[in-house]
Amino acid sequence: MKKLILIRHGKAQEAGNAEKDIDRTLTGTGFADSNRLGRALENKELFPDVIISSNAERAALTSNIIAEAVKYDSSQIRHNDMIYNASVRNLLDLVNNFKEVWDCVYIIGHNPSLSYLAEYLSNAEIGSVSPAGAVILRAEVEHWNEISKNTMYFENYYSPESMSNS
Numbered sequence: 001m002k003k004l005i006l007i008r009h010g011k012a013q014e015a016g017n018a019e020k021d022i023d024r025t026l027t028g029t030g031f032a033d034s035n036r037l038g039r040a041l042e043n044k045e046l047f048p049d050v051i052i053s054s055n056a057e058r059a060a061l062t063s064n065i066i067a068e069a070v071k072y073d074s075s076q077i078r079h080n081d082m083i084y085n086a087s088v089r090n091l092l093d094l095v096n097n098f099k100e101v102w103d104c105v106y107i108i109g110h111n112p113s114l115s116y117l118a119e120y121l122s123n124a125e126i127g128s129v130s131p132a133g134a135v136i137l138r139a140e141v142e143h144w145n146e147i148s149k150n151t152m153y154f155e156n157y158y159s160p161e162s163m164s165n166s
Helices: 030-043 057-069 088-096 113-122 161-164
Strands: 002-006 050-053 078-080 104-109 134-139 153-158
Touching: 002 113, 030 057, 030 104, 030 153, 030 161, 050 057, 057 104, 088 104, 088 113, 104 113, 113 153, 134 161, 153 161
Parallel strands: 002 104, 050 078, 050 104
Antiparallel strands: 002 134, 134 153
């Protein structure tokens, strides 16, 4: 069985005039929600074999916060610049080439591609993944390259709203 946890970065500050989008950082809410999400994943014992993050500042910060919460060595986070402007096809290629020894993988990235990927893989109606939201998907396969359209099962969705009510 393979688990794929698709995580949208926490709430980011608006871009300033001179600031590039990729350099936007998290707001205070973004930090708090990312920490809450990390604790929720840890409480559900969803421990990653690997965390793969966009190289955007807001995603990198989110990945570090979540890694700390789930007791994952943040120096082992794999930053992948392709995730920043990825299409569903790019992200599926990434998933299909995961190492077979990985059974649980976190991808920390951006909308709309994460939401589209989640719906493509699971055929679930997820809508827009909120900042610091996570979609938990599972596949009854042995190899990551077996994953394609409608091959994963939707297990859960965590949003800052749902985590504050639990």
